[in-house]
Amino acid sequence: MTDRRIRIIEEGFFRVLMFFSTSAIVMVLLLIIISILVKGLPSLSWEMISQTPRGGFYFGKEGGILNAIIGSLYLAGGSTLLAFAVSLPVALFMNVHLVKKVKLVNTVRFLLDLLWGIPSIVYGAFGFTVMVYLGLRTSLLAGIITVTLFIIPIMIRAMDEIMKTVPRGLLEATYSLGSTRSETAYRVFFRQCFSGIITAILLAFGRGIGDAASVLFTTGYTDRIPTSLSQPTATLPLSIFFQLSSPIKEVQNRAYASALILTIIILIISVLARVFERRYFKHKINF
Amino acid sequence: MDTPVKIDIKDLNLFIGKNHILKDINVTIPEKKITVLLGQSGCGKTTLLKSMNRLIDLNNQVRVSGSITIDNEDILHTRKDITKIRKKMGLLSQRPYPLPMNIYNNIAFGLRISGRKNRINLDKRVERYLRQAHLWDEAKDRLRDSASSLSIGQQQRLCLARGLAVDPVIILADEPTSALDPISSMAIEQMFTELKQSYTIVLVTHILQQALRVADYVIFMYLGEVIEQGPAHEVFTNPKNVVTRQFIQGNFS
Numbered sequence: 001m002t003d004r005r006i007r008i009i010e011e012g013f014f015r016v017l018m019f020f021s022t023s024a025i026v027m028v029l030l031l032i033i034i035s036i037l038v039k040g041l042p043s044l045s046w047e048m049i050s051q052t053p054r055g056g057f058y059f060g061k062e063g064g065i066l067n068a069i070i071g072s073l074y075l076a077g078g079s080t081l082l083a084f085a086v087s088l089p090v091a092l093f094m095n096v097h098l099v100k101k102v103k104l105v106n107t108v109r110f111l112l113d114l115l116w117g118i119p120s121i122v123y124g125a126f127g128f129t130v131m132v133y134l135g136l137r138t139s140l141l142a143g144i145i146t147v148t149l150f151i152i153p154i155m156i157r158a159m160d161e162i163m164k165t166v167p168r169g170l171l172e173a174t175y176s177l178g179s180t181r182s183e184t185a186y187r188v189f190f191r192q193c194f195s196g197i198i199t200a201i202l203l204a205f206g207r208g209i210g211d212a213a214s215v216l217f218t219t220g221y222t223d224r225i226p227t228s229l230s231q232p233t234a235t236l237p238l239s240i241f242f243q244l245s246s247p248i249k250e251v252q253n254r255a256y257a258s259a260l261i262l263t264i265i266i267l268i269i270s271v272l273a274r275v276f277e278r279r280y281f282k283h284k285i286n287f
Numbered sequence: 288m289d290t291p292v293k294i295d296i297k298d299l300n301l302f303i304g305k306n307h308i309l310k311d312i313n314v315t316i317p318e319k320k321i322t323v324l325l326g327q328s329g330c331g332k333t334t335l336l337k338s339m340n341r342l343i344d345l346n347n348q349v350r351v352s353g354s355i356t357i358d359n360e361d362i363l364h365t366r367k368d369i370t371k372i373r374k375k376m377g378l379l380s381q382r383p384y385p386l387p388m389n390i391y392n393n394i395a396f397g398l399r400i401s402g403r404k405n406r407i408n409l410d411k412r413v414e415r416y417l418r419q420a421h422l423w424d425e426a427k428d429r430l431r432d433s434a435s436s437l438s439i440g441q442q443q444r445l446c447l448a449r450g451l452a453v454d455p456v457i458i459l460a461d462e463p464t465s466a467l468d469p470i471s472s473m474a475i476e477q478m479f480t481e482l483k484q485s486y487t488i489v490l491v492t493h494i495l496q497q498a499l500r501v502a503d504y505v506i507f508m509y510l511g512e513v514i515e516q517g518p519a520h521e522v523f524t525n526p527k528n529v530v531t532r533q534f535i536q537g538n539f540s
Contacts, residue, residue, distance in 0.1 A: 102347050172342050173384040173446065177397040177453055178374030187396070192387040283387045283433040 040256030053223045060250035068239035076209035079147035091159035092185040115153035121213035123150040128217040141229040143219030151204040162196025194281040212237035293318040293487040299353035323498045324491045326508035332491045340376040376457040377450025382466040383442035385434035397453040420448035440471030
């Protein structure tokens with residue numbers, strides 16, 4: 001066989017392979033969305049999103065999951081905010097201040113990747129141990145702390161991957177204007193990487209709001225809307241879990257409606273973040 | 288040399304890891320002239336340039352010995368704030384690196400971080416430096432647009448204006464025309480000849496024609512060593528070193 005024929009066959013093979021893997025992923029995604037829509041949409045009602053569970057909610061009677069919606073927003077919002085306050089300085093520090101310490105930064109990256117890989121139930125168990133030690137009960141605060149711990153590695157590494165792509169020349173240009181390392185980090189790197197930073201925040205927020213295992217022991221569950229950080233708080237993933245494990249068909253369908261609500265929340269937040277990004281940070285340079 | 292010396296480099300040796308990049312460099316750079324660093328790619332020109340404003344500090348595993356004296360101060364062994372040393376020198380790199388901000392703020396950034404925040408003053412200075420870099424007419428109606436909306440040639444002039452705005456005394460240019468078209472390149476070269484009235488310019492290039500056009504003083508480098516230096520007309524008409532002669536006569540492979 002000639003060289004040319006081998007190359008044509010190779011090209012064809014990989015094209016077919018890519019076509020099938022892409023369609024497999026799109027199909028799975030569509031199936032998930034369709035099944036949530038088909039099963040959830042009929043049960044989705046104003047009552048679902050505007051009321052807390054009443055007596056008999058878990059047997060298919062009236063009430064909604066407002067407790068879990070509010071709880072999840074508090075929890076994911078609070079921990080995303082806390083994680084951001086830690087992650088941005090760390091990511092900038094790694095890429096600006098430690099630009100010379102290649103070995104150290106790579107070690108930190110490796111450790112963060114390890115932390116990223118630890119299942120969230122382990123963070124939950126860790127959070128629980130700390131709670132017991134401190135004498136805390138299941139509460140919103142304990143949940144926020146646990147979720148923060150588990151989304152920090154995700155946020156730092158996502159930011160870090162973007163900051164790694166900033167060319168050395170921009171760093172040199174900024175320094176040659178006489179700026180300090182912190183000015184370089186917060187005034188130049190931050191702007192250049194803004195869209196990546198938003199992506200990192202969204203990624204972490206999505207993981208935080210969608211995780212059930214880390215909040216199982218730490219945040220607990222309640223039918224009431226929390227009014228302080230020290231109260232137990234309901235979350236959407238656990239709400240879905242409880243409803244889905246019910247033998248009653250109606251309650252199971254409500255679980256899908258809850259999943260639909262969770263998906264819509266993430267969609268809304270993602271769109272809002274992108275609009276904010278286009279509006280205020282449009283000066284990224286494409287090197 | 289009859290002109291005063293601006294930068295005096297003595298016994299400079301520089302290693303990155305185990306590689307000996309710069310070997311026993313001894314050069315003097317005259318004030319308010321264009322000094323051209325000439326040589327093949329990879330001969331250490333850029334590294335020498337970046338030693339002058341201590342950007343080599345950003346590299347891993349760098350060891351330096353010797354001295355670089357600017358205005359009676361050894362910048363390699365000073366306790367003075369490094370940002371002050373760097374502000375003395377504007378840098379123009381191989382391709383433009385505008386800041387991720389609008390055109391106005393690209394110039395104002397350097398002024399703001401050095402504490403000049405007065406709005407009216409800023410406006411004036413932004414205009415002045417954009418004019419000096421021959422960019423004002425093209426940019427005056429779009430100062431709030433992203434710097435990335437400018438063409439590459441315009442971006443390079445913006446970078447020059449930005450560098451001038453922080454009041455440097457030296458301009459370090461590292462092959463500043465290598466990403467530009469011939470017309471933009473000529474514009475930059477012409478600007479350099481205007482700017483040497485008030486600034487000391489160090490220009491790195493591997494383009495012999497460019498060196499012939501603008502150089503007052505030439506430093507020829509080969510494999511990490513300075514093999515010839517002197518006034519441009521002397522080096523170009525009567526090179527003493529064999530390698531220099533080959534390079535100038537164009538039969539350098």
